[in-house]
Amino acid sequence: MAFFSRLRQTRAANRDLGQGVWRRAHDRFNRSLDRVFQVVEGIGTDELHNQLMACANELADLQPRVRVVCTQAQKLTPSEEEFVPERTFDVHRALTKAANDLATSAQVLAMTRLQAEAGSDVSNFAVRTRVQIVVEGVQAAEAALEKVRD
Numbered sequence: 001m002a003f004f005s006r007l008r009q010t011r012a013a014n015r016d017l018g019q020g021v022w023r024r025a026h027d028r029f030n031r032s033l034d035r036v037f038q039v040v041e042g043i044g045t046d047e048l049h050n051q052l053m054a055c056a057n058e059l060a061d062l063q064p065r066v067r068v069v070c071t072q073a074q075k076l077t078p079s080e081e082e083f084v085p086e087r088t089f090d091v092h093r094a095l096t097k098a099a100n101d102l103a104t105s106a107q108v109l110a111m112t113r114l115q116a117e118a119g120s121d122v123s124n125f126a127v128r129t130r131v132q133i134v135v136e137g138v139q140a141a142e143a144a145l146e147k148v149r150d
Contacts (some may be wrong), residue, residue: 002101020079022070025095029066048116051124052109055131060089062138064113069095069141075101076148090144098137105130 040056043049069091075086084092108130113133116122 013137016067016071018074018078018080020074020081021084021092022074022079024082025099026067026070026090028099029095029102030063032099032106033063035103035106035134036109039106039113043116045116048113048122052112052127053073055124056107056109058131059105060133061136062098065138065142066095066098069138072145073148076145088145088148091141091148094141094144095139098134098141101130101137103135105134120143 017026036056036059038051040052043052047097052074073091077088079085105127108126112122112124
């Protein structure tokens with residue numbers, strides 16, 4: 001059953017996102033999000049785990065929004081290659097930046113985790129700051145897409 005479910009998901013992604021830059025932008029964001037959850041899963045203390053899981057869940061809430069942006073961008077400027085369509089260049093740039101910021105957030109989470117494991121007092125201020133940067137990046141992609149539509 002799982003095989004056919006994955007096959008259907010792949011076909012739907014190919015249909016909605018194509019095989020070009022929008023699919024790669026979407027997948028890049030998802031890989032960065034996976035890294036975030038990999039880091040959070042290994043945290044031993046419940047209090048820190050719960051704090052950082054709340055941040056990770058906030059980042060996960062962005063995933064459907066990124067998919068919508070990529071799907072709509074694919075409809076406006078279809079891409080089956082590695083060249084970014086000029087009309088939606090700003091959308092792609094904002095998505096790429098958001099994915100890179102998300103990967104950086106995973107690094108900040110890992111550093112926070114290591115600091116906690118070393119017995120130091122930790123604050124999730126840096127993590128919250130990184131989450132906000134990623135949220136703003138996704139908002140920038142949505143705004144750039146709106147400009148293209150107008």
